[in-house]
Amino acid sequence: MNPVKKQIPVLIHRGKPVCESLIIVQYIDEVWNQKSPLLPSDPYQRARARFWADFVDQKIYSLGKQVWLSTGEAQEAAKKELLDTFKLLEES
Structure with a gap:
């Protein structure tokens, strides 16, 4: 599902791929707006x-x-x- 590198990691959310570790972490923080974010404040x-x-x-x-x-x-x-x-x- 990675359109360029054809490798993992890839997060599939609502049928759409989100690629690369750091981008996935940032995406999770933004989408789920957690009380305990993955990245430091x-x-x-x-x-x-x-x-x-x-x-x-x-x-x-x-x-x-x-x-x-x-x-x-x-x-x-x-x-x-x-x-x-x-x-x-x-x-x-």
Whole structure:
């Protein structure tokens, strides 16, 4: 249902696709106007959340794909980079 990348994540709401993690989070916050929003109300904290969501979209998904589709030394290098990236996320 992602018209450009043909990949997940995709939220289907009322039969229409909403694509990309951060856009989905923002959409949920806007549509359901929750008492406990997914994104922080503080502009700086919201910017940080958006940064890390974009980082995951750009880095984690591509590394996961490399791990899944490669073999041998290329796969091992992708695994190491993915683990290093997870450690970076945990430290932030």
